Structure formats: structure tokens, C-alpha cells
Amino acid sequence: MAKNLKSIQRREREREELREQILDVAMSIFTKEGYEAVTIRRIADEVEYTPGALYSYFGDKEDIVFALVVRASKKLNALFQSLEALPHPLERLWATGRAYMRFAMENPVEYDLLFIMSAPIQKMAECDFDETRTAFHILRKTVQECMEQGFLPRADADAAAFAMWSFVHGSVSLMIRKRLAAIPEEKYDDLLQGAFNFLMNAMMPRHQETPAIMLSAPKVLAKKKIGKK
Amino acid sequence: MAKNLKSIQRREREREELREQILDVAMSIFTKEGYEAVTIRRIADEVEYTPGALYSYFGDKEDIVFALVVRASKKLNALFQSLEALPHPLERLWATGRAYMRFAMENPVEYDLLFIMSAPIQKMAECDFDETRTAFHILRKTVQECMEQGFLPRADADAAAFAMWSFVHGSVSLMIRKRLAAIPEEKYDDLLQGAFNFLMNAMMPRHQETPAIMLSAPKVLAKKKIGKK
DNA sequence: ATAAGAATTGAACATTGTTTAATTTACTAT
DNA sequence: ATAGTAAATTAAACAATGTTCAATTCTTAT
Numbered sequence: 001m002a003k004n005l006k007s008i009q010r011r012e013r014e015r016e017e018l019r020e021q022i023l024d025v026a027m028s029i030f031t032k033e034g035y036e037a038v039t040i041r042r043i044a045d046e047v048e049y050t051p052g053a054l055y056s057y058f059g060d061k062e063d064i065v066f067a068l069v070v071r072a073s074k075k076l077n078a079l080f081q082s083l084e085a086l087p088h089p090l091e092r093l094w095a096t097g098r099a100y101m102r103f104a105m106e107n108p109v110e111y112d113l114l115f116i117m118s119a120p121i122q123k124m125a126e127c128d129f130d131e132t133r134t135a136f137h138i139l140r141k142t143v144q145e146c147m148e149q150g151f152l153p154r155a156d157a158d159a160a161a162f163a164m165w166s167f168v169h170g171s172v173s174l175m176i177r178k179r180l181a182a183i184p185e186e187k188y189d190d191l192l193q194g195a196f197n198f199l200m201n202a203m204m205p206r207h208q209e210t211p212a213i214m215l216s217a218p219k220v221l222a223k224k225k226i227g228k229k
Numbered sequence: 230m231a232k233n234l235k236s237i238q239r240r241e242r243e244r245e246e247l248r249e250q251i252l253d254v255a256m257s258i259f260t261k262e263g264y265e266a267v268t269i270r271r272i273a274d275e276v277e278y279t280p281g282a283l284y285s286y287f288g289d290k291e292d293i294v295f296a297l298v299v300r301a302s303k304k305l306n307a308l309f310q311s312l313e314a315l316p317h318p319l320e321r322l323w324a325t326g327r328a329y330m331r332f333a334m335e336n337p338v339e340y341d342l343l344f345i346m347s348a349p350i351q352k353m354a355e356c357d358f359d360e361t362r363t364a365f366h367i368l369r370k371t372v373q374e375c376m377e378q379g380f381l382p383r384a385d386a387d388a389a390a391f392a393m394w395s396f397v398h399g400s401v402s403l404m405i406r407k408r409l410a411a412i413p414e415e416k417y418d419d420l421l422q423g424a425f426n427f428l429m430n431a432m433m434p435r436h437q438e439t440p441a442i443m444l445s446a447p448k449v450l451a452k453k454k455i456g457k458k
Numbered sequence: 459a460t461a462a463g464a465a466t467t468g469a470a471c472a473t474t475g476t477t478t479a480a481t482t483t484a485c486t487a488t
Numbered sequence: 489a490t491a492g493t494a495a496a497t498t499a500a501a502c503a504a505t506g507t508t509c510a511a512t513t514c515t516t517a518t
Contacts, residue, residue, distance in 0.1 A: 007515080035347070052469095060507075136412075166397075173345075177347060181362045201382065202384075236484085281476080478500090
């Protein structure tokens, strides 16, 4: 009766490992070949199990996709939390915007899962997803502080925070979903940076001195400009 | 040999009618039950033909979806063109933004097809789609005029136009794809209007007198507030 | 070694998009 | 009117999808 604790723990750990491996594989296929290629049979092939086996790890395909959303959400949240420490609210706002755009452009599949795809919205609604909710509240708080300290025109903080989120989301999602036929892809980075600068500068009260960070800011995607050569 | 012109014309017209009916039905299913419900067999059922028959009208399913995109594109373009006549560039900019948001919120399926879905992007890339391209150029021209007349801070017109498009796209697509858990749906309209006002006001040079239209502007989605009672 | 329990398989289902040979329909020429 | 022809439509099949479940294998405690 009294089962061996060691083996039951090990079995649980192995189950968890396979679960993670399934998600790894799903993500990898998604990234390399697009969502249509993410198939139960294809995943099963790559983890060397039978399709049916996956159903003892996930209820259905949507559960797999949703698990990917949760992963992506944690990744983005960690990024945001690392910025909360910045004391200057305008610098924080600036850095958050840049980090958001950069995350999206460097992790388009994660971004797609989090903010564009319709596949997981059913289950996202059920879990009602605190992550993005708190992210928005943090953004609003930052905006509010900016207003209080005179870096932004005083106005409804909800509206202003939503406006900024809308801008960054809009710009990256137009790029990710290739709805920018008017602009060649090489110019995406410059455009992103230029539009962001334009908005931030435009919003700053005229008498306000432009903070140093806004003048010396590197490009949004400055770092790893891999491939493309 | 010399075929009867009348009947060949009529056959062509009938073909065209069925083609349109297929698109009507597809759009109707999409609107009422979502994209997953839009199935070749389902469409065939509703037009009272056999699934195979549809393939003499469209090459494949993606062709059908793309035809829906073309339809939506014409609809949106007509809307834009009706605004080109406005002489005052800031008023035109303002009206265009409101019209865009309103189009999206009142025609979420069309908007999805045009700017969010990934299904038709293959064929959109092939046709390289002049519609949205010229729409962007028109927007840029309006922005440019606003800058020249002192209604917007002088800056790169491409970046500024892109920033504005990004904002409106971002806001409506977050709503359409239900990524706004932080905000109850009843507030969508107010938020849209508030964010738009915030951005427009923030961008206007401080010394500039606020044009009348910006003060008296009705809500973005003022008109038909159907249902929801 | 054996029994119990968990994990995995294999085979089946229903549903998808798509193709194609066969059939029906519509129309022209006699 | 009739036969022939070209177009339109069907019916049936295919492969691939998500999913289920009885049968089998594997693991582990006794």
C-alpha cells in the first residue's frame, strides 16, 4: 500500500518533463513552420510518442496552445518586472515601450500567442488572465506618475495608458501580420523608433526639458541584428 | 458555331451571381459563428450545391477568404475616399481616425480579414495590394499638410503617419481580439474616444488654437448603439 | 512471480480541404 | 424535335486533421 515515495516522485517529474518537451516541440514547430504546421501528430512524431499519448498530458489542442500562452506571458512579465525598478517615471515609460516593441519583434510567435491569435482566446477568457491585467495597471501607474510630475499632459490615465499600449501593439502587430505593404521590411526598425520618438516627443509638454534618455536612446532593436547580411 | 451571345452573357452573369452568393454566405457564417465555422461543406450546404462545385468558382479556400478581403478593402476604401474632400487637414485627420475606428468596431469581421487574420496573407502578398498602400500614402499626405500648417509638430511624416495608424489599429484590434481583460466591455467606446482625444490633443502644438471640431466631437461610435439594453 | 495501476499504443471516428471520373444540364446545329 | 457538344454539377474517393477508447505494454508494490 504505502507506495515508494521516490518512484512516484520520479514518475511525476518525468511526466512534467514530457509535458514541457511537448510544449518545446510545439513552440519550435510554430516558430519554424507556422501555426498550420503545429499538429498533434507532428508533435507526437517529434517527441516520439503516439498522438493519443498527448491526450494524457493535455485535454485537447487548445490546452497546448494555452500552455504556450502562459509560458509567453511569464516571459513578458519577467521583462516588465525588471523595469519596475527604474525610479524616473518617464524613463520607465520610455523603457517599457521600447522593451515591449523589442520583445514583440524578437519573439513574434510569443507575441502572436499573447495578443493576436484567436485560437487561445476561449481559454484565456475562462482563466481571465491576471498577467496582462496587472501589466496594464502598472502601465497606468507609470503614466499617472508622469502626469503628476509634469512629463505628460494631465488627462484620464486609463485613456492615456490605453493610447500608448494601443500604439505599441498596433505597430508591432501590423509588422508581424505583414499589413505594411507600403513599407519595405528593412525600414521596420527605423520606423518603429521614429514613430515612438514622434509620439513621445509630441506628448511631452513643450516647456518641459527633454530628459536625457530620450535624446540618447538607441534603436529599438539595436542589439542582435542577426541574419540579413 | 456562332454562339448565341445572349445566353453566354446570361450564363456568365449567373456564374457571377453564384460567386457573390458564395461570398455572401461565407461572410454570413463568419460573422455569425466565427471563422472555424466557415467550411467548404457548410458554404456548399447553404448555397445548395455540392462541395466540389465551389471549386469551379474558387481555386481553393484561401481564394474565398481573399475574395472577402478584397470586398472588405473596397468597403473601407470607399469610406476613406468620402473623407478626402474635407479641406482642413486636421479635420480630415481627425475624421479619418474616427471613421477608421468606427469601421473596425462596426465591422469586426471585415477588419479582422483586412488587418488581423493570418489566413489570407499569402495571397495578399502576391497581389501586393494597392489599396492599403495608397491609403497609407493618403494618410501621410494629410499628416504632412497638418505639419506644414502648424497643426502637428514638424517631423518625419512617414513616422508620424505610421504612429497614428498604429494607434488606431492597436486599439481596435486589442478590442476585437479580446485582449483587454483589464477593461469591461461597456467602457470600450469611451476608452476609444478618450485615448484618441488624448493623443490628438497631446500632439497639437500648445500655442495652436484647438480647432472647433476637436471640441465638439461626438463619440466615436455614437450612432447606432444597438442591443446592449 | 504476480497482481494492480499507470502509461502507451493502435485502430477507429468524424470532419476537414481537395481531386476526379462520371453524370447531368444547357445550348447549338442539323 | 433530335443528336451532339460543351459546361456545370455530382458522387465518391483521398489524405490529413483532432479525438476517443479498448487493448496492450510497462512499472512497481507485494
